[in-house]
Amino acid sequence: MCPHCQFSTRNSSHLTRHLRVHSGAKPYSCPYCSYTCNILENLRKHVISSKIHPGEFLYGCKMEGCNFKSNYAKDLKAHLVKCHKEDPTDAASYVSGLYQPAQDTITADAPIIQVKSRRR
């Protein structure tokens, strides 16, 4: 339940995302310019838009001598597993960590403490 409006969800990550509407936090930043946004999907659209960053991609392989690029996390993950023999679990956590909201100060994931009613 959002403390600022009527929004309500059982999914705490949805609530964290929603809370950015009120806080104005924009934790995702473009690697090519100063553009920031609060939803990864918007950053993807921003980078893919050929008018803004022609030929640039959201994800790039950091392995030496490799210039694989993609706009989709799952493509980079598949590439790491297939071409660099990465462990699928390691590749998944690496890729998902690339665009983690860094300066997100909201802690909606904090456990909700249930106050038990005292009975005697």
Ligand SMILES: [Zn+2]
């Ligand atoms: Zn709200």
Ligand SMILES: [Zn+2]
């Ligand atoms: Zn940009």
Ligand SMILES: [Zn+2]
């Ligand atoms: Zn590669």
